Amino acid sequence: MTGKASAPGAGKGLALPQVPKIAVYxxxxxxxxxxxSAGIMDRLGADPMRVLEQELGEWxxxxxxxTLAITPLRQLFNINLLRYRRAIGLLSFYYAAxxxxxxxxxxxxLDLAAIAADIVKRPYITIGMATFAILVxxxxxxxxxxxxRMGGQAWARLHRLVYxxxxxxxxxxxxVVKSWPPEPLxxxxxVALLLGYRLVRSMVKKAAPRRRPA
Amino acid sequence: AAPLTAxxxxxSTDEKPTSREDVTSYNNFYEFxxxxxxxxxxxxxxxxxxxxxxxxxxxxxxxxxGIEDLIKSSALEERIYRMRCVEGWSMVIPWVGFPMADLxxxxxxxxxxxxxxxxTAYRPEEMPGVQSVFPVLDWPYxxxxxxxxxxxxxxxxxxxxxxxxxxNQNGAPIRLVVPWKYGFKGIKSITRISFVEKQPxxxxxxxxxxxxxxxxxxxxxxxxxxxxxxxxxxxGEGGLFVKRRPTLPFNGYADQVASLxxxxxxxxxx
Numbered sequence: 001m002t003g004k005a006s007a008p009g010a011g012k013g014l015a016l017p018q019v020p021k022i023a024v025y026x027x028x029x030x031x032x033x034x035x036x037s038a039g040i041m042d043r044l045g046a047d048p049m050r051v052l053e054q055e056l057g058e059w060x061x062x063x064x065x066x067t068l069a070i071t072p073l074r075q076l077f078n079i080n081l082l083r084y085r086r087a088i089g090l091l092s093f094y095y096a097a098x099x100x101x102x103x104x105x106x107x108x109x110l111d112l113a114a115i116a117a118d119i120v121k122r123p124y125i126t127i128g129m130a131t132f133a134i135l136v137x138x139x140x141x142x143x144x145x146x147x148x149r150m151g152g153q154a155w156a157r158l159h160r161l162v163y164x165x166x167x168x169x170x171x172x173x174x175x176v177v178k179s180w181p182p183e184p185l186x187x188x189x190x191v192a193l194l195l196g197y198r199l200v201r202s203m204v205k206k207a208a209p210r211r212r213p214a
Numbered sequence: 215a216a217p218l219t220a221x222x223x224x225x226s227t228d229e230k231p232t233s234r235e236d237v238t239s240y241n242n243f244y245e246f247x248x249x250x251x252x253x254x255x256x257x258x259x260x261x262x263x264x265x266x267x268x269x270x271x272x273x274x275x276x277x278x279x280g281i282e283d284l285i286k287s288s289a290l291e292e293r294i295y296r297m298r299c300v301e302g303w304s305m306v307i308p309w310v311g312f313p314m315a316d317l318x319x320x321x322x323x324x325x326x327x328x329x330x331x332x333x334t335a336y337r338p339e340e341m342p343g344v345q346s347v348f349p350v351l352d353w354p355y356x357x358x359x360x361x362x363x364x365x366x367x368x369x370x371x372x373x374x375x376x377x378x379x380x381x382n383q384n385g386a387p388i389r390l391v392v393p394w395k396y397g398f399k400g401i402k403s404i405t406r407i408s409f410v411e412k413q414p415x416x417x418x419x420x421x422x423x424x425x426x427x428x429x430x431x432x433x434x435x436x437x438x439x440x441x442x443x444x445x446x447x448x449x450g451e452g453g454l455f456v457k458r459r460p461t462l463p464f465n466g467y468a469d470q471v472a473s474l475x476x477x478x479x480x481x482x483x484x
Contacts (some may be wrong), residue, residue: 039454045251046240047303047452049447114442122441175440178301179350179421181248192394 016080024087031059032098049106061169061187063092068166068194075201086142089162093139096169098155124175131168133163137152163198166191215378218290224370226294227466232305232450234376240449241383242299244401245334245341252343253383259340259438260403262387271331271408274322281387285373286313292377293370295393297400298432298465304311304446309391310374315365323361324410329415330364332357332390333406351417357390357401358414358428360474368393368470371404394464394471396430427484431475434466436484 035055038044044051067089073079108115118125138159140146147155170191173184231237234471265281274402290310298304318330336354339342344353347440363369372391373380380386385402392399408414418426425439434444445458464471475483 042453044454045249046236046449047447050303052454106456109458111458114445118442121437124440177248179244179248180348181350182346182348185348189289 018083021084021087024084028063028087028091029094032056032095037130049102053102053107054100056095056102057173058183060092060095060099060128061173063088063095064162064166064169065187065190065194067092067162068191072197090139090142093135093142096135100128100132124172127168127175128172131165131172134165134168138165140160163195166195215374215381217378218285218310218374220290220292220374220377223293226292226308227296228304229294229296229306231294231308231376234449236450237307237375238381238383240305242397243300243343243383243385245247245343245353245355245403246383247343247346248350254381256342257386259342259381260335260337260386261340262403264271264337264380265387265405267388267404268406269317269321269408271410272324272327273409274324275320277321284317284388288316290373291370293372293391293393295368295391296378296465297391297393298446298461299395300396300398300426300430300438300440301444302443303449304459304461304465305449308376309370309372310377311370311372311391313367314371314390315367317407318361318369320363321409326411328361329410329413330359330361331408331410332359332401332404333405334401335405341431344392349427351421354416355401355417357416358398358412359390359392359399359441361409362474363392366471368467368476374436375439393468394431396432398426399430404460429475429480429483431471431480431484432461433463433480433484434461435463436481 002047035044035052040050042048065084070081070088071087073081088156104110106116108118117131120126138161141150141155141158150158170184170188173187218327228355239254242250242251246253246256267279267281267284268277269279270276273474289311292308292310294306294308296304297307334355336339343350359369368371370391371388372385373388375381375384380389382403385400385404388404389402390400390404399416413428414425416428418430419428432443437443443461446461447456447458451457462468
């Protein structure tokens with residue numbers, strides 16, 4: 001969802017076996033199918049709703065981190081997974097949508113007053129909702145027609161919002177837990193690394209004269 | 215777990231107890247990790263025998279009780295209590311224990327004793343969570359009660375549940391149970407009880423003073439700064455489709471305990 005869009009199939013670097021993109025979706029949805037079926041069969045422990053809710057959220061964050069890792073992997077390690085980035089980014093959105101649905105329907109039982117109070121009063125809910133709101137336009141424009149219609153530059157600019165979404169997702173996670181357990185901090189560190197890498201690279205590029213306009 | 219003989223109690227609720235499986239597999243005991251299933255998986259390493267509880271401070275008869283003697287010399291009762299976690303879930307647990315007041319009377323507190331301070335065992339070699347590179351709390355875990363709260367007939371020291379001695383993950387061999395307060399007040403695996411003049415430090419209050427107060431009475435009208443306390447999920451009820459139920463003031467024990475806090479601003483003393 002970031003930076004320069006290169007022509008499909010024109011990737012440099014390691015010749016990785018090409019799997020069809022549909023396979024990414026099929027594999028990507030395995031955790032969701034497993035979680036829902038384990039939940040229905042009462043195999044998610046004492047607090048199954050909470051496990052489902054948290055796991056779906058964590059998978060959304062995992063796919064978001066994976067999306068952000070694709071550019072550094074290509075630039076630093078010559079591993080080109082660009083053709084799967086859209087699928088992975090969309091998986092993050094789908095998991096975020098399932099996570100949100102679980103919160104609205106199973107956790108809050110569609111109690112609109114309680115949900116509205118949560119959004120206004122609870123920073124972690126406010127941030128979570130804002131993060132999802134950011135992901136919506138990114139998901140809606142994750143298709144070739146949108147890139148053509150918007151133009152590559154405007155599309156790339158819009159999709160830089162994924163950085164804000166990553167920060168929001170990590171904050172949302174940190175704010176929901178008691179004390180400082182390791183998991184949200186590990187995700188925060190990974191996101192900081194992935195975004196920090198981009199910041200440093202853009203500063204280095206600005207310092208050096210550009211060969212040609214982007 | 216060894217069987218315990220316990221008398222029934224009028225203080226027990228007639229609500230349906232949460233299954234033993236859930237009570238013993240869904241725990242917060244951060245000395246063994248922050249995951250809900252960590253204590254059940256990892257607390258086996260805690261050596262609960264021999265075990266002594268040191269009772270000291272402002273008392274006429276300081277003592278060290280061996281756990282077996284303490285259990286033998288106490289009139290054990292079954293107390294089926296609601297337990298409300300500050301995280302927004304609840305259980306109904308059939309504890310076996312004895313009134314805290316019984317122990318208080320045995321050590322004869324001095325007039326200057328106003329509070330009771332409790333301390334959990336600190337054994338890094340037996341507690342993987344304590345060795346963690348991300349220390350979640352300032353160990354050892356400490357808790358406290360006002361003396362009148364400690365003396366209240368609902369307050370018990372539990373040594374068992376479901377008719378048997380406590381599993382380690384539930385705070386073996388002896389833990390505090392104060393059913394009108396959030397679960398974190400129920401300090402586990404106690405090694406020391408001190409009678410003191412000033413309000414003692416408590417672990418979660420030290421960790422986040424604006425989120426966890428000394429009193430920590432269950433109160434649907436005072437939200438945790440980051441989440442609502444108005445409702446709760448009863449563990450084991452409805453599975454994936456669990457329905458929230460309203461949280462009651464003092465966890466439903468207001469008739470017995472509200473008078474302890476007469477005239478106090480419960481928003482200030484949360």
